[in-house]
Amino acid sequence: MNIKKLLTIAGSDSSGGAGIQADIKTFSAHKVYGMSVITAVTAQNTTGVKSVYELPVEMIRNQMESVFTDMPPDAIKTGMLSNPEIIECISEGLLRHKGSNLVVDPVMVSTSGHRLLSEDALSALKDHLFPLARVITPNIYEAEILSGGKISNKKDMVDAAMEISNKLDGWVVIKGGHLKECCDDLLYSKDEKLWLKARKINNKNTHGTGCTLSSAIASNLALGIGVKKSVFKAKRYVNSAIREGLDLGEGRGPLLHHF
Ligand SMILES: Nc1ncnc2c1ncn2[C@@H]1O[C@H](COP(=O)(O)OP(=O)(O)OP(=O)(O)O)[C@@H](O)[C@H]1O
Numbered sequence: 393m394n395i396k397k398l399l400t401i402a403g404s405d406s407s408g409g410a411g412i413q414a415d416i417k418t419f420s421a422h423k424v425y426g427m428s429v430i431t432a433v434t435a436q437n438t439t440g441v442k443s444v445y446e447l448p449v450e451m452i453r454n455q456m457e458s459v460f461t462d463m464p465p466d467a468i469k470t471g472m473l474s475n476p477e478i479i480e481c482i483s484e485g486l487l488r489h490k491g492s493n494l495v496v497d498p499v500m501v502s503t504s505g506h507r508l509l510s511e512d513a514l515s516a517l518k519d520h521l522f523p524l525a526r527v528i529t530p531n532i533y534e535a536e537i538l539s540g541g542k543i544s545n546k547k548d549m550v551d552a553a554m555e556i557s558n559k560l561d562g563w564v565v566i567k568g569g570h571l572k573e574c575c576d577d578l579l580y581s582k583d584e585k586l587w588l589k590a591r592k593i594n595n596k597n598t599h600g601t602g603c604t605l606s607s608a609i610a611s612n613l614a615l616g617i618g619v620k621k622s623v624f625k626a627k628r629y630v631n632s633a634i635r636e637g638l639d640l641g642e643g644r645g646p647l648l649h650h651f
């Protein structure tokens with residue numbers, strides 16, 4: 393049986409809603425084979441992140457070597473990367489092994505407000521990882537940090553995408569999940585601008601929506617689907633996973649993945 397291989401490079405979420413766990417569930421739902429390089433272990437649940445343990449860079453390098461020398465992935469996604477040393481180690485490994493179909497979800501802060509990327513890691517992200525990416529998927533807050541401008545509406549999203557894509561060859565997806573009026577996402581490259589429209593679903597349980605979207609995009613790319621269709625299909629996948637209305641935990645609960 394011929395199956396596509398997907399790699400997630402991200403943090404572990406003990407509650408299974410975001411991070412590595414959400415990524416692997418999404419990969420399985422797309423019928424691709426999931427592998428992981430764990431950057432950090434978090435103790436978290438639906439109410440928030442209690443603590444974070446960052447893995448030593450050497451351990452991260454060894455995980456990457458183990459995966460790439462035996463089962464090179466057809467696509468890769470990155471999530472929580474914690475610090476500049478980890479980002480540099482990962483970028484170096486991806487370059488050396490010619491990792492392709494890279495989707496970078498520039499995770500900075502959990503929705504519960506816990507920092508998942510140190511402040512001094514921003515330039516490593518922009519200078520080392522972004523140039524390798526086919527797609528990057530910032531949310532509104534991350535797009536504000538990356539573009540240096542405030543985002544309050546869809547026009548601001550376009551301005552931010554323009555600014556961010558100045559330094560990129562690939563595509564930018566600015567996720568609109570935190571907009572007040574709707575959940576439209578913007579897919580932007582130097583030559584094209586497309587809106588992925590969606591009504592806001594009235595469900596507080598949206599923990600891991602960003603991780604799920606980027607993993608679904610990477611799965612579709614591995615399956616040989618082009619960027620635009622990969623992003624549209626991924627948006628539909630997340631939308632229906634939110635719509636399922638799973639209600640677990642006391643806080644902001646996870647999504648239901650369809651197998
Ligand atoms: N209530 C909602 N209704 C419909 N779509 C949503 C809702 N919340 C988020 N989305 C969609 O989920 C995807 C992830 O968007 P979001 O802006 O929440 O990213 P994020 O903040 O990185 O996610 P996370 O909450 O996992 O950190 C986007 O496609 C967004 O439009």
Ligand SMILES: Cc1ncc(COP(=O)(O)O)c(N)n1
Pocket residue numbers: 402403404405410411412434471472499501502503504508598599600601602603
């Ligand atoms: C390990 C890990 N990775 C990513 C997120 C972001 O997800 P969210 O914004 O839904 O908290 C998280 N909370 N934990």
